[in-house]
Ligand SMILES: Nc1ncnc2c1ncn2[C@@H]1O[C@H](COP(=O)(O)OP(=O)(O)O)[C@@H](O)[C@H]1O
């Protein structure tokens with residue numbers, strides 16, 4: 390089988406990172422949307438009780454099929470949505486304490502979002518310089534006219550658009566999809582971020598262009614010392630770029646851990662199923678793979694019990710009544726967690742060889758799925 394260009398990771402300058410203090414943390418983060426009109430009491434549980442941590446200079450991938458709540462979570466983190474319950478802490482401070490417009494603006498500069506659709510995220514009537522200069526004016530009051538221009542050119546160079554002067558005067562329609570998405574990252578960089586929330590930033594791009602954007606994210610982490618939350622439905626691209634994986638299903642994080650550990654020893658039946666649906670987790674997963682996983686998640690008034698039980702080959706009586714919590718499945722180390730009654734009881738299967746260290750062909754997803 391031909392190896393996907395995603396099957397090797399981008400170079401990292403200093404290998405695995407030592408854990409650092411949380412940059413961003415959520416505690417019980419929840420977003421319910423009322424549905425069915427004014428007289429209805431139905432609630433759509435888009436995100437429920439999400440506890441996550443993102444540390445400095447870390448790339449975390451949030452993986453899940455469409456409708457699992459990934460964008461809702463990103464919008465909560467970006468302060469676009471207000472949580473129904475729960476808390477978000479940035480560098481230890483609760484976002485609920487940010488009262489003034491200035492504080493919120495400052496936070497949005499530190500944690501900007503890059504959106505999926507490069508065609509609609511840039512205003513077609515403005516030149517590229519407009520959005521970048523606007524971000525610089527808002528977030529870099531220390532810079533004068535010449536300094537702003539120099540900063541705009543710096544961020545364009547950082548995203549690989551050079552010479553920058555050629556791009557500042559262009560309109561979005563004069564750029565390719567990949568270049569537009571690079572402009573999205575340049576705008577995010579213009580506010581001097583510590584964490585970029587990238588919501589499916591490569592999903593609408595050709596496969597040949599995706600790899601360049603994934604490499605860009607890895608480079609930005611190194612050069613700008615920032616963290617990224619990379620949201621995707623494509624587990625192969627997550628493997629390529631992320632230190633850690635969070636797997637989301639029906640509003641819950643159902644599994645999380647180091648990327649290789651989760652992919653080589655998936656413990657939640659959903660993660661196992663989604664890996665089994667991908668013939669080669671090293672290759673690109675088409676959107677159609679998700680359709681093979683069965684009916685969409687039930688998130689309207691879901692009630693108690695595991696939300697995956699309707700699709701789960703391992704469901705037991707307890708799964709209908711008690712919501713499984715995220716628990717350590719790595720012997721108590723607390724790095725690899727799964728929210729599953731059965732996974733919490735069973736020892737992990739023996740690990741599959743890591744293709745990169747063993748110098749062998751990549752493991753098949755089918756084998757990983759039986760873990
Ligand atoms: N503003 C909204 N109002 C009502 N329902 C919403 C809204 N935004 C998202 N949803 C619903 O929340 C669920 C999760 O959506 P979303 O966060 O977009 O998932 P994903 O990004 O994983 O595809 C879906 O069922 C979606 O229809």
Ligand code: SF4
Nearest residue numbers: 695698701708729730
């Ligand atoms: S808790 Fe039960 S239904 Fe849910 S994933 Fe585990 S075995 Fe399946």
Ligand SMILES: [Mg+2]
Nearest residue numbers: 459460461589
């Ligand atoms: Mg989405």
